[in-house]
Amino acid sequence: MNNVYQNDVVIAGAGPTGLMLACELRLAGIEVVLLDALTARTGQSRAGGINARTMEILDQRGLMERVLPHGYVFRGRGPGHFAGLPIEFRDLATRYPTGLVITQADIETQLDRYATELGAPVQWDSPVADLEQDSDGVEIRVGGAHGRRIRAAYLVGCDGGRSTVRKLAGIEFAGTDATMVGTIADAELADPPPGWILTERRGPGDFSVLPLQPGWFRLMVNRHDRVIDHAAQPSFEDFRASFREVAGTDYGMHSPRWVSQFGDAARLAERYRSNRVLLAGDAAHIHFPAGGQGLNTGVQDAANLGWKLAAVLHGGAPEALLDTYESERRPVAARVLQNTRAQTALMRPGPHTEALRDTLAGLFDIDEVRNRLGGMLFALDVRYDVGDGHPLSGYRVPDVDLTVPAGGTRVHELLRGGRPVLLSLNGTRPRIGDWQGRIDVVEARCDASRWSVPGLGDIPAPSAVLVRPDGHVAWAADGPCDTGLLEALSAWVGPSTAAHRARQ
Ligand SMILES: Cc1cc2nc3c(=O)[nH]c(=O)nc-3n(C[C@H](O)[C@H](O)[C@H](O)COP(=O)(O)OP(=O)(O)OC[C@H]3O[C@@H](n4cnc5c(N)ncnc54)[C@H](O)[C@@H]3O)c2cc1C
Structure with missing residues (x-):
């Protein structure tokens, strides 16, 4: 070749x-x-x-x-839920x-x-x-x-x-391997339940009814008394029969536009x-x-x-x-x-699971438990090992409001070009060697004195942050310090321009 x-x-x-x-x-x-x-x-x-x-x-x-x-x-x-146990995630530090x-x-x-x-x-x-x-x-x-x-x-x-x-x-x-089977249909309902049903547990499984789009409902039934058979694709009639067996009604479901099945492999x-x-x-x-x-x-x-x-x-x-x-x-x-x-295990039928669910549901009232689960389920607490010692390094950068010469902006808006961004906050100007032109340097005012980061908690606002194109922090500093920045640029952006040219 x-x-x-x-x-x-x-x-x-x-x-x-x-x-x-x-x-x-x-x-x-x-x-x-x-x-x-x-x-x-x-x-x-x-x-x-x-x-x-x-x-x-x-x-x-x-x-x-x-x-x-x-x-x-x-x-x-x-x-928001864990194994169908409702959790309100309203305290999570995200715009979404x-x-x-x-x-x-x-x-x-x-x-x-x-x-x-x-x-x-x-x-x-x-x-x-x-x-x-x-x-x-x-x-x-x-x-x-x-x-x-x-x-x-x-x-x-x-x-x-x-x-x-x-x-x-x-x-x-x-x-x-799979231990159960879930079936799913998007359909219209002649006789929908009032509101929606996150999960209701009955007999060998559970069922859900969720509004998906105007006029359309997502219906699901999980069964733990059988295991998915990939060779047998369920028809709408199969789905309706299984749903009715668990829920005791089919809510007048009709006109399906999608029926499928899934397992827990x-x-x-x-x-x-x-x-x-x-x-x-x-x-x-x-x-x-x-x-x-x-x-x-x-x-x-x-x-x-x-x-x-x-x-x-x-x-x-x-x-x-x-x-x-x-x-x-x-x-x-x-x-x-x-x-x-863990969620599939918590969905299995039986009094022992019921006891475990009741115990957990009580714990979900604790802010720290809810926030830990929310950070994990919504992938907001993911931290990569980027080799920099600042507490913020490796976490996703929070979407903090900033002021730049052109007006108000926010951190995530600055990532639109898909390039690394060096945020230089409140007058700090870290030295970037000869990496000019390969990263976006943004000088901004940040009025927030503390930043809230799922997985980390509240920390004092840093003075400068190098953000990778995926929104994770590669390097951060407090005060007028830029120790380690050139190493971080070399690791995450590529060798210095001089070193790169010398190699070509
Ligand atoms: C019932 C159900 C509900 C779900 N709900 C959620 C949810 O609410 N949120 C969520 O995050 N996830 C959900 N998921 C999971 C989600 O659907 C999948 O994780 C997602 O589709 C994965 O995307 P993908 O692009 O990696 O793979 P896929 O969506 O599977 O796409 C793979 C593509 O590769 C193509 N392909 C296959 N072989 C080849 C080949 N040899 N060469 C070229 N192309 C090929 C296929 O045609 C397909 O277009 C759900 C899944 C199920 C079954």
Whole structure:
């Protein structure tokens, strides 16, 4: 094979993870080919919402304006829960404490549009069928009607739980098997219940009735007396019968637009990277959809990986930067698997589970317990090991109000360009060596004397912060100190401009 790349990055799979990654890469000027095995989008609703951290990530790129009109925010006692036990997360320090009810289909449509605008339209009917790696790149055989070979510097498998890319790369997907089955339908109801039903436990399982869109309800029934059979796709009549058996009524359900089933198998890729092949989203982790964390974790994977690939491909950053993708994101997915396993265990029928649920429900009145769970379920407390000693380093930067010469702004708004941002607050001017032009330096006034950070608590406002493109803090300082900043720039942006030029 020769060393000339036809492409920088090929992405297999145009679900939410692949789409978000394509947008991130295009924003950084990377050439992207986005392939999907389907012949067109199915329009299946699938996931029913996005959480606080995903909303923040979309907001960091100015995408919330596109997404918000297609969803709605639960008012009052929100949909927050752990294993169906309601929890109010109103105290969480985020602009989006309640999450957004929106179908995965709508999220995909918006990201698809944005990816196309940025120059990465989906190439449909293009399943990755085989791959071969060498030291410079990956050669990919694409099947489908337009079979072809493509070469790229990197291939990212965002091709879902049954990922072909993961199998071709020989990456194990170990975990626990399913112990139950959930079935789901989006349908209209002739006789809906008053309000909505988060979870009601009856006999062998539980059921839910949630408003999804005007006139449409999301209906779910979980059964612990049977285990998912992937070979048997349930019909609407199967769903109705199972729901009625548990709920004692079917609320006059009719006109389904989607029926599906899911289990609680929980598996995690043993590696996220095999040389020039990486995995993201469901291709790297699957679990029970408790608390709706799957799509969110995938979008957050993409936000972590995109800028790193761009820094390695165009910024002179060492390949080792890509290893931080696995060391940062795999533990996050492992924690999601654990909390969904815990939730499934708490959903099992029987008096012992009932006693455990009652005990936990009492603990949810404690602020600290609620905030700890909220930080975890909404991925707001994620901290990466960035090797800097400041308490804020590694956490996601809070969206604090700032004043810049042009007027009012806020931290997340400053991340729209997808570039690293050095916030120089209240007159501190840290020295940035010869990294000028490669990061955005923003001098701002910050009136808040304390910053509130899920997972960390309230801390005195720092004097300067280096924020990575994914919104995580790479370095921070108090007072007029800039010790460690050049090391952080070198680690997360790439070697100094002089060192980079000397190497070329
Ligand atoms: C009932 C249910 C409810 C859920 N609710 C929520 C929720 O509320 N919130 C939440 O965050 N998550 C939820 N999830 C999980 C969520 O749907 C998934 O985590 C999400 O779809 C993962 O996105 P992805 O892009 O990684 O993979 P996918 O959405 O599976 O996309 C993978 C894409 O890859 C394509 N593909 C497959 N093979 C190939 C190949 N060889 N080559 C090229 N392309 C290929 C597929 O066609 C597909 O388009 C729910 C899941 C279920 C089942």
